[in-house]
């Protein structure tokens with residue numbers, strides 16, 4: 001049973017929260033992270049906070065085996081730091097063929113005027129990816145520091161899938177930052193659609209049982225590029241929607257929830273479920289609520305109108321930072337866990 005978690009807007013929808021919640025609730029033997037260290041996934045649980053850039057967010061449950069995908073790009077220092085912060089030495093494995101970002105990639109990006117115009121996070125991801133395409137990037141097996149973590153993640157994941165075990169595939173960014181499906185050239189250096197994510201792992205479309213597309217209850221974007229209905233700074237402050245990027249600390253641009261973008265994201269990703277996060281930012285009384293019946297009526301109406309328009313069940317509704325602040329409607333809506 002494979003569940004893909006991917007972003008439906010411009011990243012920062014709360015994929016970390018959703019993947020972390022899925023891991024915590026159980027039913028999954030493994031989680032595999034795709035993408036790279038330009039992404040920041042925040043996980044809050046039991047009074048602690050982790051800002052992860054490469055370790056899978058589902059690490060919170062001890063029994064979950066963790067993988068870094070073959071198509072991903074790691075940075076050795078960031079990876080090793082996160083492994084010690086999350087204390088997952090004995091259950092994380094990095095695919096031998098994962099790419100490695102080196103300092104010179106970061107330096108090259110900082111000098112790149114095109115990337116400046118795009119508002120890149122300058123983590124060296126695009127520069128390393130370009131080298132991979134040109135077949136001169138060094139891979140994980142060439143780094144002694146990574147030796148003890150190496151494996152064939154694809155083979156291990158396929159074995160788990162064959163045995164009927166649950167696997168979470170964690171995507172990064174959001175559909176409109178996809179190299180192919182996003183607002184080019186204001187995009188990241190990979191395809192972050194569900195299909196792109198699966199290709200990084202080595203899973204085929206028929207291995208997948210569920211695709212959960214995550215939307216925040218409003219749209220944010222860091223960096224440049226179009227953002228329909230963008231709100232002014234004062235308006236953002238008045239509404240209490242001020243956010244900063246996890247990796248760069250930059251202020252995020254904000255716009256209201258966009259039904260058209262959401263519809264396209266649901267179609268391209270072949271969503272079977274939708275998760276809506278930060279509903280408490282729009283409806284304060286929703287904060288920390290864990291049952292549908294206890295949501296304020298306006299929040300219920302907002303969610304129902306999105307569900308009706310998208311034609312896909314909204315199964316997870318996040319009402320706060322902590323992983324436990326979640327309304328889980330999967331059983332109610334007939335989804336087996």
Ligand code: IMP
Nearest residue numbers: 011038039040119120121187188222223
């Ligand atoms: P790059 O992939 O770091 O070069 O950034 C390209 C564009 O994608 C910039 O606008 C970044 O702000 C944006 N971006 C990259 N990663 C993330 C992310 O994880 N969340 C939100 N935006 C991102």
Ligand code: MG
Nearest residue numbers: 012040041246
């Ligand atoms: Mg983020």
